[in-house]
Amino acid sequence: MNTNTSKSRFIVLVNIENKPYVSDPEGETILRDLIMEEGYSVVESVRTAKSLKMIVRAKNPKQAEKMVMKICEKLRIFNPIISSCTVNVVKSLP
Amino acid sequence: MSRVGILVFPGSNCERDVFTVLSKFSGLEPELVWHTKNDLRGYDAFIIPGGFTYGDSLRAGAIAAHSPVIRELKKISEENLPILGICNGFQILVESSLLPGALTVNSSHKFVCKSARLVVKNNSTPFTTMFKKDESISIPVAHGQGRYVIDNRAYRKLERNNQIVIRYAQNDINGSMNNVAAVCNEQGNVMGMMPHPERAVWIQMDQDIRPEGSGVFESLRNHLLWH
Numbered sequence: 001m002n003t004n005t006s007k008s009r010f011i012v013l014v015n016i017e018n019k020p021y022v023s024d025p026e027g028e029t030i031l032r033d034l035i036m037e038e039g040y041s042v043v044e045s046v047r048t049a050k051s052l053k054m055i056v057r058a059k060n061p062k063q064a065e066k067m068v069m070k071i072c073e074k075l076r077i078f079n080p081i082i083s084s085c086t087v088n089v090v091k092s093l094p
Numbered sequence: 095m096s097r098v099g100i101l102v103f104p105g106s107n108c109e110r111d112v113f114t115v116l117s118k119f120s121g122l123e124p125e126l127v128w129h130t131k132n133d134l135r136g137y138d139a140f141i142i143p144g145g146f147t148y149g150d151s152l153r154a155g156a157i158a159a160h161s162p163v164i165r166e167l168k169k170i171s172e173e174n175l176p177i178l179g180i181c182n183g184f185q186i187l188v189e190s191s192l193l194p195g196a197l198t199v200n201s202s203h204k205f206v207c208k209s210a211r212l213v214v215k216n217n218s219t220p221f222t223t224m225f226k227k228d229e230s231i232s233i234p235v236a237h238g239q240g241r242y243v244i245d246n247r248a249y250r251k252l253e254r255n256n257q258i259v260i261r262y263a264q265n266d267i268n269g270s271m272n273n274v275a276a277v278c279n280e281q282g283n284v285m286g287m288m289p290h291p292e293r294a295v296w297i298q299m300d301q302d303i304r305p306e307g308s309g310v311f312e313s314l315r316n317h318l319l320w321h
Contacts, residue, residue, distance in 0.1 A: 018198075022243055023269075025203035075160065076189065079153060081196040082243050 009057055009093040010064040015086045016078040017049040024048055052077070061089040096138040096318035099127040101167070101183075103158045106145035108180065111292045116141075118295070119315045132162040138318050139176040139220075140167060142183030144236075144290060154197065154239040155185030164190050176220035176314060177284045181237055184276075184286030193277055193286050194252065195244035200237070201269025207236040210289055211263040212275055216256050219282050220317035224309040230263060231306040233289035240288040242270040242277070255280055260287060 018024045027046040035043045058064035069087045072078055078085040098116055102109045109126055116124035127134070134140070148157035158164065164186065171177060171192055179187040187193040200206055209232050214225040225231065244252070249271060252258055260276035267273070268288070276287035291307030 021245070022198065023201060025199055025201050025269075029203055076156060077152065079156070079189070079196050079198075081245070082198055 007057075008059065009055055010061055010089045011091040011093065012054045012056055012064055012068045013088050013090045014052040014054065014068060014072060014077065015049050015088075016051070016083050017047055017085075018082055019084050022082045055093065061092065064089050095123045096121060096315075097136060098122055098124045098314075098318075099134065099137040099140045100124055101129065101140060101142045101163050102126050103129040103145070103147040103161065103186075105147040105149055106143055106182070108144035108182075108290065108292060111290075112141055112143045112180070115292045115295050115311055119311055121319060122311075122315055127163060129158065129161040129163045132166050134163070134166045134170055137175070139314060140178070142177075142179040142186055143292075144181030144183060147182055147186065150239070153185075153189065154237075155182060155187075155189040158182075158186045159190035168192060171279075171284055174281060174283045176317060178221055178310070178314070179284075179286040180290055180292065181235075181240075181288055184288055185239065187284065187286040192284050193279055194248055194257075195242055195274075195277065197239055197288075198241050198243055199239050200241050200267075202266075205236070205238040206240070206268055208234065209294075210235045210267055210275070212260050212289060213263050214260055216259040216278070216282075218256075219259055219278050219285050219313075220321075221285050221287075221310050221313050222259060223316060224313040231309070232304060233291055233294045233307050235267060235289045237268070237288055240268040240270065242268075242274040242288075244271060252277060257282075259285055260289070 024047050027048045031046040056064050065087045100109050100112050113124045116122045185197045212231050214229045217225045217227045257278050259278050262273040262275045278285040291310040294307030
């Protein structure tokens with residue numbers, strides 16, 4: 001995919017999280033053995049996620065998000081069986 | 095002689111063990127195959143050994159699943175050649191969609207390394223004919239991401255098709271759905287297993303280990319001999 005001719009650069013944040021039906025042992029440990037242990041009972045749930053920060057070239061933020069999502073799906077950056085993925089432009093670069 | 099290709103990636107670390115075990119069986123000619131190879135003609139079977147390919151970056155097996163040798167393997171998997179993935183090899187097979195489901199972090203969130211009691215549920219794959227159905231065996235496991243996950247509908251399909259080949263006989267291994275330890279594809283020629291049969295071939299390796307992993311490789315040898 002050649003995007004070098006596009007004008008703008010964007011910071012895109014990719015967030016990959018287990019689907020609700022897949023348990024997250026790391027999040028459970030953080031909640032049970034750290035947060036609850038230290039008495040912060042206001043916290044009900046913790047889910048860990050993997051996030052990737054990409055700098056990409058695209059015409060506009062919408063195109064940047066669409067393109068990154070496509071790459072994530074094609075290369076299985078997230079595993080669709082167990083994970084969901086969100087893609088958001090967080091900043092436009094000069 | 096049947097040629098068995100052992101696929102090797104940066105970070106594989108059980109290829110020598112598998113090679114040595116296969117060398118023990120007359121009629122099998124093991125060969126290490128580097129991951130950049132894009133011509134897999136001339137082999138009779140393939141084994142993807144265990145290890146930590148690409149340092150488990152992204153997810154175990156996720157990067158290796160895109161290598162030239164796996165692209166080629168996908169093409170020839172339809173030719174009904176036996177393909178076995180062990181541990182990281184199993185993870186590579188699910189990440190490349192050659193097998194259904196996913197393997198994720200153990201429910202204990204810890205690396206598990208011990209001998210596991212198993213039950214053989216399907217003894218008609220090229221890797222399990224030497225076992226009896228429901229035979230109980232012990233083979234070591236060593237993995238951090240071995241929890242088998244699949245949605246309920248797909249799981250029922252696996253059960254209907256007899257694709258769950260081996261189950262753990264104990265609940266404390268990795269939290270796999272219904273204790274799944276090994277699955278095969280619909281045709282039965284591609285199988286992935288988390289336990290390491292190559293580590294249970296010689297009893298000298300460990301006093302607690304019986305040579306019950308041999309059956310996997312004996313089954314393959316017999317399959318290649320008669321097919």
